[in-house]
Amino acid sequence: MELIRAWVNNLNANPTTLIDWPKIGASPINEYVTLGLLDMAFIALFPDGRCHWLEPRMRQVHLHEFVKHLLRYRDHRFGKHPRFRYFMMNMIMRHRAQNSSAAFAKRNLQDMPITINELRQHMENIPQSNLADRLIRFGTTLRGTRSYWAKCRAKLTDMLHQIDTPTIFFTLSAADMYWPDLHALMLGTSPNTSREAQNWRKKNVIDYPHIVAHYMHLRHTIFRKEILEKGMNIKDYWCRYEWQHRGSPHVHRFLWINGAPNMDNIDWSNEEEQKSAERYFHSIIHAWNPREDPHQRNIHAFQNYLQHPCLKNTTELADMDIDHDYEDILNYVERHTVCKEGVCLRKKQGRMVCRYNAPWPLNLRGSKLYEDIETGEKKIEPTRNDDRVNSHNRHILQLWRANIDWQLVLSKYVVIKYIAKYAAKAEKSSETYHQMLMHLSEMENPDDLAARAYRRLLTETVIERDMSHAFRASIDGEQ
Numbered sequence: 407m408e409l410i411r412a413w414v415n416n417l418n419a420n421p422t423t424l425i426d427w428p429k430i431g432a433s434p435i436n437e438y439v440t441l442g443l444l445d446m447a448f449i450a451l452f453p454d455g456r457c458h459w460l461e462p463r464m465r466q467v468h469l470h471e472f473v474k475h476l477l478r479y480r481d482h483r484f485g486k487h488p489r490f491r492y493f494m495m496n497m498i499m500r501h502r503a504q505n506s507s508a509a510f511a512k513r514n515l516q517d518m519p520i521t522i523n524e525l526r527q528h529m530e531n532i533p534q535s536n537l538a539d540r541l542i543r544f545g546t547t548l549r550g551t552r553s554y555w556a557k558c559r560a561k562l563t564d565m566l567h568q569i570d571t572p573t574i575f576f577t578l579s580a581a582d583m584y585w586p587d588l589h590a591l592m593l594g595t596s597p598n599t600s601r602e603a604q605n606w607r608k609k610n611v612i613d614y615p616h617i618v619a620h621y622m623h624l625r626h627t628i629f630r631k632e633i634l635e636k637g638m639n640i641k642d643y644w645c646r647y648e649w650q651h652r653g654s655p656h657v658h659r660f661l662w663i664n665g666a667p668n669m670d671n672i673d674w675s676n677e678e679e680q681k682s683a684e685r686y687f688h689s690i691i692h693a694w695n696p697r698e699d700p701h702q703r704n705i706h707a708f709q710n711y712l713q714h715p716c717l718k719n720t721t722e723l724a725d726m727d728i729d730h731d732y733e734d735i736l737n738y739v740e741r742h743t744v745c746k747e748g749v750c751l752r753k754k755q756g757r758m759v760c761r762y763n764a765p766w767p768l769n770l771r772g773s774k775l776y777e778d779i780e781t782g783e784k785k786i787e788p789t790r791n792d793d794r795v796n797s798h799n800r801h802i803l804q805l806w807r808a809n810i811d812w813q814l815v816l817s818k819y820v821v822i823k824y825i826a827k828y829a830a831k832a833e834k835s836s837e838t839y840h841q842m843l844m845h846l847s848e849m850e851n852p853d854d855l856a857a858r859a860y861r862r863l864l865t866e867t868v869i870e871r872d873m874s875h876a877f878r879a880s881i882d883g884e885q
């Protein structure tokens with residue numbers, strides 16, 4: 407380490423100096439006391455060897471604030487670096503795990519094993535001990551861990567019991583290759599030709615995932631406050647951000663709308679009540695393509711990139727005919743034109759079917775809401791003249807300006823199914839926390855403090871999380 411330190415110090419004076427790859431020592435570097443760890447590990451990011459995380463400061467700065475500051479640095483080199491964000495996210499999560507386990511130990515000092523030896527005896531003698539579970543519950547603030555998701559699931563379950571069945575489940579995707587406000591935040595300006603402009607935006611999305619993630623968070627927050635809360639008269643909401651493999655974000659959201667019919671309470675023998683619900687849902691769920699040309703149907707036609715409606719800024723939109731804009735955006739982003747293997751096609755009973763059930767049956771006779779007498783399942787068929795138009799809400803689509811999926815919540819069961827699916831996603835490990843803590847205690851020295859094992863258990867739950875690069879870049883994003 408001294409060798410690297412000396413080399414870093416000498417770098418400005420003699421930038422061509424080369425050093426041999428240093429030997430790897432037996433004991434890991436202690437990140438809590440090693441001054442200049444970051445500038446030695448990421449020399450290209452800290453070329454003059456300054457800006458130590460551990461240097462004395464006038465006031466306390468938390469690690470996540472320090473990282474946020476670096477991600478916002480004017481040349482974006484920290485956000486752009488392919489490994490720095492992973493390294494820092496991991497460090498932040500481990501530090502938080504350490505703090506949580508320390509707080510747990512402090513609060514439960516009276517009734518918990520102090521040394522590893524005592525812990526081993528405790529785990530062996532009391533198989534039904536809830537020590538590990540209590541510790542894990544303490545880690546609910548550690549985002550992305552099993553206990554964190556368990557807390558989010560519990561919140562949704564509580565809302566389902568207390569407010570009742572939500573009205574709408576929807577997904578907002580990001581038009582991250584188009585939104586002009588997003589690319590205005592990037593370095594440089596867009597080239598004029600279609601292909602070059604497309605490549606420039608594509609590169610921006612790959613190079614600056616932290617800007618995309620933060621922009622998505624801001625856009626979604628403003629959208630919620632200004633459009634959903636003020637325009638849709640919503641009672642409550644629950645949401646979750648997800649990042650696809652390549653890092654493109656989307657938001658899943660349940661909405662409870664004031665005055666909306668509750669699908670679980672409709673009296674199906676009362677025709678007037680059923681018709682009234684049908685009229686309500688007809689007004690908020692749309693699947694009608696206003697483009698009358700039948701040749702446009704289900705054709706993956708060439709579309710000019712520079713004409714894409716998601717590239718339009720607010721001034722251009724203000725000058726546009728609102729119906730023309732709707733027709734454009736619907737046909738550009740809201741049609742599920744092609745089903746592809748690896749994207750939406752899944753094997754079901756020996757044949758490949760679209761996971762979104764496209765193409766959808768046409769319905770030219772008006773929205774229909776009914777209960778299947780045989781299965782008891784409730785169903786909705788929105789008015790539809792195009793079997794490839796995704797179900798959406800016209801106003802939300804035009805205001806959000808990217809693909810949306812907008813579905814009526816047909817029963818409480820749909821939400822319970824979502825919660826179960828979501829639980830399966832978070833809980834990959836089959837080992838119980840009790841078993842994990844037992845294994846960890848066996849790996850430690852019997853005379854050491856048990857706090858080491860507690861810390862490692864929380865750290866393990868941090869490690870098992872699955873993160874895309876954009877997720878790590880959105881350290882402070884709402885979950």
Ligand SMILES: [Zn+2]
Pocket residue numbers: 742744745746750751760761762764
């Ligand atoms: Zn499909």
